[in-house]
Amino acid sequence: MTLRPLGRRTGFHTLDRWLYNAGVVLRPPRDTDLVLGVDLDGFLWARRRTLPFVASLKGIIADELKNEQGRVRALLAVQARWERRNVERADLVMVTSRYSAGVAQQEYGVPTERLAVVPEPIDLEVWDDQFWRAPRHAHPGPVILCVARMYPRKRLSDLLRAAGILRARVPGAQVRIVGRGPEWATVSRLHAELGLGSSVALLGDLTRERLAEEYVNATAFCLPSVQEGFGIVFLEAMAAELPVVACRAAAVPEVVLDGVTGILVAARDPGAIAEALERLIKDAALARRLGQEGRRRALGFTPRHVGERFLSAVHSTQDRLGQRTRGGP
Numbered sequence: 597m598t599l600r601p602l603g604r605r606t607g608f609h610t611l612d613r614w615l616y617n618a619g620v621v622l623r624p625p626r627d628t629d630l631v632l633g634v635d636l637d638g639f640l641w642a643r644r645r646t647l648p649f650v651a652s653l654k655g656i657i658a659d660e661l662k663n664e665q666g667r668v669r670a671l672l673a674v675q676a677r678w679e680r681r682n683v684e685r686a687d688l689v690m691v692t693s694r695y696s697a698g699v700a701q702q703e704y705g706v707p708t709e710r711l712a713v714v715p716e717p718i719d720l721e722v723w724d725d726q727f728w729r730a731p732r733h734a735h736p737g738p739v740i741l742c743v744a745r746m747y748p749r750k751r752l753s754d755l756l757r758a759a760g761i762l763r764a765r766v767p768g769a770q771v772r773i774v775g776r777g778p779e780w781a782t783v784s785r786l787h788a789e790l791g792l793g794s795s796v797a798l799l800g801d802l803t804r805e806r807l808a809e810e811y812v813n814a815t816a817f818c819l820p821s822v823q824e825g826f827g828i829v830f831l832e833a834m835a836a837e838l839p840v841v842a843c844r845a846a847a848v849p850e851v852v853l854d855g856v857t858g859i860l861v862a863a864r865d866p867g868a869i870a871e872a873l874e875r876l877i878k879d880a881a882l883a884r885r886l887g888q889e890g891r892r893r894a895l896g897f898t899p900r901h902v903g904e905r906f907l908s909a910v911h912s913t914q915d916r917l918g919q920r921t922r923g924g925p
Contacts, residue, residue, distance in 0.1 A: 659823060746779035817858075837888060858890065
């Protein structure tokens, strides 16, 4: 396998992606059985390609932009047009969930026969090593962890409001939020307006080692996102045996099984989030059972399992293309 990572970065991501794709045209792939482009990557080269091509969508950009505003929304709209061209030119479009498959059909018109659902993998060996090495800390109260790139669709404002409700019901409870993003200033202002103080810690971006430390020292995990093409952080939390509180929205119910690995609540409802978190904090047996089931579920998303599904989808596509070449249906 040959990897072509994004190289030089200008600080303007949309420009970086265009330059990357222009570079693929100038130095096209050769002598390979298959080319895989992530999201929009390949959209310029694929117009004149001669090799089998798979477009792998980690999230549907046309869906993600619906929760954005201003400059971010405008730039994502440009990327969505590129992504549409990419999937129109691909032999196979891989998506990470049934939800994303439906969105790809609706937004980009991808026919069913060119779609395959292949979930995201989690490397449990790497995470387990990090979990084992991570130091344990004594906390005065329960700890709710959230990990998210700060976009409006992650609905961190709902989590902050839920934290205010939870603080009154469970003294000593703390919410710890890992990640930065376009909403950092907005989230920080709301934190101050609600007077949350040390009951909510905004940690910013962390290394993998520090993130593992946060996972092993948490009581539960919560991300109230309303738009997820998959949601790898839910798998990470389940790998750490954390019970999950999330919203019944987008692809989340395909990853977090309600009543089995976590508790799903209505979207945009801070009161319901606080109630679910309070339930987990006060019912240790329930929290432990959900966490253990989550760990078992994460075992089904190892690179080996996901790789088998990837190969199955690719081989099916190769068979279909072979039939087309031979004049079959």
